[in-house]
Amino acid sequence: MIHTAAPAQGPLRGTFNVPGDKSISHRAVLMAAMASGRSRLSGVLGSADVLSTIGAVRSLGAGVEVDPQADGSLSVIVDGWDDRGPVSPRGPVDCGNSGTTARLLLGVLAGWPCEVTLTGDASLSCRPMRRVTGPLARMGATFLLAEGDTLPVTVHGAALQGADHMLPVASAQVKTALLLAGLRAHGTTRVCEPAASRDHTERMLPAFGVPVACDAASLCVSVDGPAGMHTCDLDVPGDPSSAAFLIAAAVLVDGSDVNLPDVATNATRTGFLRVLRRMGAHIDLIPDPSEAREVGSLRAFGGVPLIATTVRAAQVPSLVDEVPMLALVATAATGTTRFEGIGELRVKESDRLGALADSLTALGACVRSGPDWLEVDGPCQLHGATLDSLGDHRLAMTYALAGLIASDAISIRRFEAIDVSFPGFLQALIALGAC
Numbered sequence: 001m002i003h004t005a006a007p008a009q010g011p012l013r014g015t016f017n018v019p020g021d022k023s024i025s026h027r028a029v030l031m032a033a034m035a036s037g038r039s040r041l042s043g044v045l046g047s048a049d050v051l052s053t054i055g056a057v058r059s060l061g062a063g064v065e066v067d068p069q070a071d072g073s074l075s076v077i078v079d080g081w082d083d084r085g086p087v088s089p090r091g092p093v094d095c096g097n098s099g100t101t102a103r104l105l106l107g108v109l110a111g112w113p114c115e116v117t118l119t120g121d122a123s124l125s126c127r128p129m130r131r132v133t134g135p136l137a138r139m140g141a142t143f144l145l146a147e148g149d150t151l152p153v154t155v156h157g158a159a160l161q162g163a164d165h166m167l168p169v170a171s172a173q174v175k176t177a178l179l180l181a182g183l184r185a186h187g188t189t190r191v192c193e194p195a196a197s198r199d200h201t202e203r204m205l206p207a208f209g210v211p212v213a214c215d216a217a218s219l220c221v222s223v224d225g226p227a228g229m230h231t232c233d234l235d236v237p238g239d240p241s242s243a244a245f246l247i248a249a250a251v252l253v254d255g256s257d258v259n260l261p262d263v264a265t266n267a268t269r270t271g272f273l274r275v276l277r278r279m280g281a282h283i284d285l286i287p288d289p290s291e292a293r294e295v296g297s298l299r300a301f302g303g304v305p306l307i308a309t310t311v312r313a314a315q316v317p318s319l320v321d322e323v324p325m326l327a328l329v330a331t332a333a334t335g336t337t338r339f340e341g342i343g344e345l346r347v348k349e350s351d352r353l354g355a356l357a358d359s360l361t362a363l364g365a366c367v368r369s370g371p372d373w374l375e376v377d378g379p380c381q382l383h384g385a386t387l388d389s390l391g392d393h394r395l396a397m398t399y400a401l402a403g404l405i406a407s408d409a410i411s412i413r414r415f416e417a418i419d420v421s422f423p424g425f426l427q428a429l430i431a432l433g434a435c
Helices: 022-034 048-059 099-110 130-139 172-182 200-208 240-252 271-278 313-318 320-330 343-347 352-362 393-405 415-420 425-431
Strands: 002-005 013-015 038-044 063-068 074-079 115-119 142-146 150-156 164-166 185-192 213-215 220-225 257-264 282-287 295-301 335-340 366-369 373-378 385-388 410-413
Touching: 002 393, 022 038, 022 048, 022 074, 022 099, 022 172, 022 200, 048 063, 048 074, 048 099, 048 415, 099 115, 099 130, 099 150, 099 172, 130 142, 130 172, 172 185, 172 200, 172 220, 240 257, 240 271, 240 282, 240 295, 240 320, 240 393, 240 425, 271 282, 271 313, 271 320, 313 320, 313 335, 320 335, 320 343, 320 352, 320 373, 320 393, 343 352, 352 366, 352 373, 352 385, 352 393, 393 410, 393 415, 393 425
Parallel strands: 013 257, 164 185, 385 410
Antiparallel strands: 002 410, 038 074, 063 074, 115 150, 142 150, 185 220, 213 220, 257 295, 282 295, 335 373, 366 373
C-alpha cells in the first residue's frame, strides 16, 4: 500500500482515544493463558502483533474468545492452561512480525516438557534471539536456532533452575522472558539491567498472584519459583507510544490543541514527554484522580519554538520506540539534537536507525549517524520524497507526520505496516483535522 501524506491545511484540534497499550496487551494475554481459570481482558489492542500473541496461546492450548468492540478494541476471555501447561501444537507457532510474541514465548515455554517451533515473517526472522535463548539455556532449557541465531527456533522445555542474570543491554522483552521462565524454575530468578526498562511485567505479575521483588537502586527484579498464577480481570489503558505520534503532530503544526484521554503514564514509557518538554514543547499531563493505575490525559499544543537537546543512553529505554518521532521533531528545533546509545534500533523491524537517517536526509534534513548515535540539525524545511517504511510501523507513522510539515507531499510505500501497532492511525489524523 502506498500512502500520500500531504501538508496540513490547518491546526490539529480535538480529542481522540488512542488504542490500548501494545506491551500491556501482549502480557495480559500471555499471563491469562498461564493462569488457572478464566480471565477477562478489556481494551486489548486489536493490532496484528497482539493478534499473533492471541493466536499463539490458542494454538498452545489456552481457550480464547475474542469480541471486537465498536471502538476497535478487543474484549478477550482467556481460559488458562494452569498446571496442565501448554500443549505441543500440530505445527509451528507463527509469531508474525511480533518480536514481543516470539521472545516472551521463549520464556513461557522454557520450563514445560514440550517441543514447540516458533516462526515469523521475513522481518522477524532477521531479528536476534540469542539474547533470550542464551540466558534461558543457562537455566536448563534447550533451543535449536536457525543460522544467525534467528527464527525459526525450536524450544525443548525442561526442568529449570533459578539464576542471576545481568543483562548487557536494558530490554523489557528479555527481562520478561526470564521472569516468566522463573515461574517454572526452582529457586530465585533475578534479572538486573544497566538502565531501567519498561516495568509492566513486574507490575502485572502480582495481579496474577505472583509476588515480585524490585530493587530500584540496583535495577534488579526477581521472582521465586515454582509459582502458580490465578486469574485476573484487567482493563488495558491507552498506548503512550501511539499517543506519542499524535502529540508530535500537534507539537509540529502551529495552532494545534490535541487532547488524548486515558493514556498509560508509566514513567518507564513516557521518556519522550520529558524530552519534548526539554525541547520547549507545551504538553500537559493530567493524572486521573479516580484511577489507581498510572493513567492520565495528555494535551499538546503547537506553535511553541523548539530547541535542540541531547538524549543520553540512560534515557533511551524509556523512549526507544519514539526515537524516530523525536528525530523528526528535531528537524523543527533550533540547534543540533543528538541521540546516544540507540544501537538497539538497528535490530528492530528494520535497521531503524539507518533507515531513519537515510529518509530524513532524503527529505532535506541535515543528519549524521554512527553505529549507535544520530545527530539532527534544525530548523530546516522538509520537502517531498518517496520513502519506503521497510515494513516498520514506527517509520511509517513518522513519515506520515513528516508529510504534515513538508513543503510537498510524501509518498510512503508499505504503509500498511501501521497495522502492527496503530491500525487507526490515519483515522486519528483525519479526526483531528490533519487531512
